[in-house]
Amino acid sequence: MDALISKLQKRKSYLSNLENQVLEYILANPKEVSESTIEQLAEKLFISTATISRTAKHLGFKGFQELKYAILNYYDVERGEMNTARLAKEATVFGNNISKQIEKSFESLSESQVDEIVSILIHSNTIEVVGVGGSLPACVDVSKKLMALGKKATARTDWDELRAISKSLNKNDLAILVSLSGETIHIIEYATNYIERGVPIIAVVGVSESTLEKIATYTLKAFVEPVYFQDVDLSSRAALNSILDFILIRMAEWKKQDL
Structure with missing residues (x-):
């Protein structure tokens, strides 16, 4: 003007x-x-x-x-200029917040922990990746990448199938359970079944000292800021996805060295 x-x-x-x-x-x-x-x-x-x-x-x-x-x-x-400036400012704040969540998540990792997780991923026969609700897309993505890395991996969506598979795997297999709260009823049920059968569990959680973390063999902590609209979970899984991608990339590097 x-x-x-x-x-x-x-x-x-x-x-x-x-x-x-x-x-x-x-x-x-x-x-x-x-x-x-x-x-x-x-x-x-x-x-x-x-x-x-x-x-x-x-x-x-x-x-x-x-x-x-x-x-x-x-x-x-x-x-238009005001809206663009406002949007850019909001995007910067959002991006910085996500970066901090990712950074904090990686600070909780240790080299020995990563190596142990990669090793068990490589040596497991069957890998079941389990998550419900907002965590399910990340599980599907992980299962596809594991299959691309030569592993037998599945991310099922049917609760009855998830219950059945949790009662059929054995100690030579692996379960990756993803739950931001670590208290999801179905996830805890499946985890209990896996533990009873001696199946190692990698838990990916967003809350410390959760039930899932306490019973899991290994725990990956993703620092996720919860965002809800009424009952809808809008929390970004960027930190969670970043940790899982990091583990899978490390796994690929190990496999490459063995070629």
């Missing part, structure tokens, strides 16, 4: 005293002028519509309608 105001002010010398009064009103009330008809503006200023038309022409426009369009256009640009 500043650019338009500057342009209009430069034309002041081309205007009569009455026209300058019209200009001053426009500069002081651009939003009101942009929303008024020429008749409404003339009535407010107690002048003729011809005077307003003449003022617009002396300001470099074809008429009042073109002047209104210029004001509206600058408002749109200004609003």
Whole structure:
């Protein structure tokens, strides 16, 4: 809007005293002028519509309608710039928050822990990746990557199948259980079944000292800031996904060395 105001002010010398009064009103009330008809503006200023038309022409426009369009256009640009700046600021805050979650998650890892987890992934016969709700997509992604790395891996969605498989694996297999709370009822049920059969468990959790963490063989802690809208879980799994990807990439590096 500043650019338009500057342009209009430069034309002041081309205007009569009455026209300058019209200009001053426009500069002081651009939003009101942009929303008024020429008749409404003339009535407010107690002048003729011809005077307003003449003022617009002396300001470099074809008429009042073109002047209104210029004001509206600058408002749109200004609003767009404000929205873009606001969005950029929000994106920066969000990105920094996610980066901190990821950084904190990796701080909890140790070299020996990573090596043990990679080793058991490589030597396990069957790998079941289990998660429900918002954690399920991460499980599906992990199972596909494990299969690409030559492992027999599955991420099932049917609860009855998950229950059945939790009662059929053995100590030579592996279960990866993903639960941000570490207290999900079904996940704890499956974990209990795995423990009873001697199946090693890698727990991926977002809360310390959870039930799942306490019974798991290995625990990967993802620091996730919970975000809920009513009962909908909108929490970002970026930190969780990053840790799992890191483990899988390390696994790929090990396999490459064995070739």
